[in-house]
Amino acid sequence: MSIIKKSSYEHYLQDVDVPNLYKDIFPYSDVPKVAFNQIQVPMDLPENIWITDTTFRDGQQSMPPYSAEQIIRIFDYLHELDNNSGIIKQTEFFLYTEKDRRAAQVCMERGYKFPEVTSWIRANKEDFKLVKEMCIKETGMLMSCSDYHIFKKLNVSRQKAMDMYLSIVEEALKNGIRPRCHLEDITRADFYGFVVPFVNRLMELSKEANVPIKVRVCDTLGLGVPYGGTALPRSVQGLIHGLRTNCAVPSECIEWHGHNDFNAVVSNSTTAWLYGASSINTSLLGIGERTGNCPLESMIFEYAQLKGTTGNMKLHVITELAEYFSKEMKYDIPPRTPFIGSQFNVTRAGIHADGILKDEEIYNIFDTDKILGRPVVVAVNQYSGLAGIAAWINTYYRLKDGDKIDKKDPRVAEMKEWVDEQYAEGRTTIIGNNELELLMDRIMPEINEKNRAS
Template sequence: MQKKWEKFQGTKFYRDYKTDYDNAPNYMKELFPFSEPPIIEFDGLIPPQHIPDEIWLTDTTFRDGQQARNPYTIKQVVDLFTLLHKLDNGSGIIKKTEFFLYTKKDREIVEKCQSLNFDYPIITGWVRAHHKDIELPIKMGIKETGILTSISDYHIYKKLGMTRKEAEDLYLDVVRRAVELGYEEIRCHLEDVTKSDIFGFVIPFIQKLMRIHEETGMRITIRLSDTLGYGVPFPTASVPRGIPKLVYYLRQEAGVPSEFLEMHMHNDFGVVIANSVAGWLYGASSVNAALLGTGERTGNAPLEQLIFWYIGIKGNYKNMNLSVITEIKEYYEKEIGDRIDPQKPFVGEYFNVTRAGIHADGLIKDPEIYNIFDTEKVLGRKSLVIITDKSGSAGVAYWINTFYNLPNDKHLSKNDERVKAIYDEILKMYENGKEGYVSNEEMREFIKKYIPELEAK
């Protein structure tokens, strides 16, 4: 279906879509054969880029983020919630977080977090599309909740055992019940949207939701849940997999304002960050993420990484305290006992560490050559080197200067005879069969031998 790329003008419906009840279920086997990897369809059309005036993050660390890991303790949730607040630092960039409310432990966690009276992140709920469930958050004083509104025919027919009409009626009834209960905002989580019938079911359903919003004033956010990570960030890719067009159509055809659109991406095909950022670039104000990218299977978008994409797009981070990202890393490692991928951006042990001698030589001359930004200033983490037989004397010199925090006028160069002697010892270790890298303890033994005054300090 060819579309006119008209400028979006608010919640105006350019055409009234009718739900296709007759040709369902539509499993789109031409794109999702299941016996083979899925197919991407390209139509050559490019939707206009539209970055909203205001963009932000929401958090799912305590909901989706812990569905594929050992559950957090009550103390761990409260501590992480406090760290999220400390990271946001009143900026409102990490605007909301969401919680389960079904068990006694769930509710105790929420009560403890509520007692802290933080401005951000705002506490919200998550419930299934059941009339009894929708009462849970409001009873706890929570004015916003997500509602699971599974949207693909795979979920409606195969999981729920319903027809499109039955699912649509249920979802709309629960949303109307939320209005009666006094919610200020609900989020409809369009589960599996990137495998759904966009024009035959998704857009007609969302148009009905937007009418409820206009009639009642209750804010209705549409969360685009890329449940199996099928989304792709390419503007010429067709729906349902093309994220830029999906966001465009929901703004243009379904009449959803940017501030009512939220991305929830998964990393099954390795493009969770690209898809999340594409949401921002093409008109969604909100991106949902989890600390360290935890979540089902390959995980959600890592919240700490998206902060740097936010900075890249907006050119500022208001008054966020980015050094707290390192505190969060250390909390996961020391208090929770998680092992973080050492090469994970911004939080991995080696994210700003080099092994190559030529890179170490560049760091000595000017850290801007081989460090992505001043990681010591921003994150409290110096750029480091790991010593191997490939490090060269430049790597040894850089390790000494940083490990012992030597002032600039005391820095050793790669041409220092003591540095060369240490590197010769390292080469002999590898000639004699050493594997792996040279540990800090091994390096300190060399320092004691060749530059003992450093150890004496």
């Protein structure tokens, strides 16, 4: 006996006179609350999942404006990183300045399949003219959906907001442009009173035009929570599952866009994948409004863990991109940032260094040298001991197998004696690599000479 599943739900727009601001959850004068309803929804990881990029939109509006040359170079890096795997599927551009339009045009002329160039506009016909002039095939359109935005920012009714949004979607469809509807502030929106009836109408238009209409689920203030049993509107699981079941939005047309205000952007994004969204919107290094967007590089490693592969992506380009942002863009990367920070795979603790000396797999997350071009590094300080100094020598000079220096080597003891003297005299900082190199010149000159020769 088969089970009959209800595939459509009749939810009508609730055109309320008084905005629903969920003040019991968002009191403003206090920290937001997490409400639980104990409803568990099924995990539903799509067969195909992707990463999209907003470095040139949300990322750029949080930094000094990028030059056209910088945008084009970063776009080339994204293509090289993806390496035609199709995992980094799209990237979006502003079109408001001549500089941004020129950069977008050059990037389109590159002819890359991935990432595809898309655009971002406000939901009005003046902005839409820019998309038509550029002949861009898909554009994102800002469609605020919480009463905070509809009543307080747009100063219109829910019905008028919905009509305005639908008119620009219809305009896009008439011109053969794929609409991507950005449901801004959905984690404070009335899901059944506005979001569901609006998205149901979008799906009707999609069916009539035989054109996929994408829905970007925008956690504008980072208020989403990833765990099960939480109530709407904050439940990431509930939002994605609700769009799938109440609105029949295909997974490939659902995209999650998160912010990191409550330090949950990566876990929220992964949860969106796990519960039915095919795309996660990211920015390089997580650069974005306030605390930032979901880091693209982090989602690559989430993808790898969920799918067991990164296809033919060139992950060492992540390191090159970080260096480009640091040197060319003068962007200060926090040193302990996962995967890209200068200290992300540096160990200082003596007991950890001893483990690395025996086998770096003990205290390194994966072969960071092979995958990212970032060998594990041991920093030397007052707690390093013999093991820490030996581990620094072996990791810094990339010594392998029989060439490795043992912590029992008397030359290591000589180096430790020098280190101990530094701290006995009141030093409080770590010993720099340049200082240790000079020490090696005196105690183990053959290693330095071999390193310079190579």
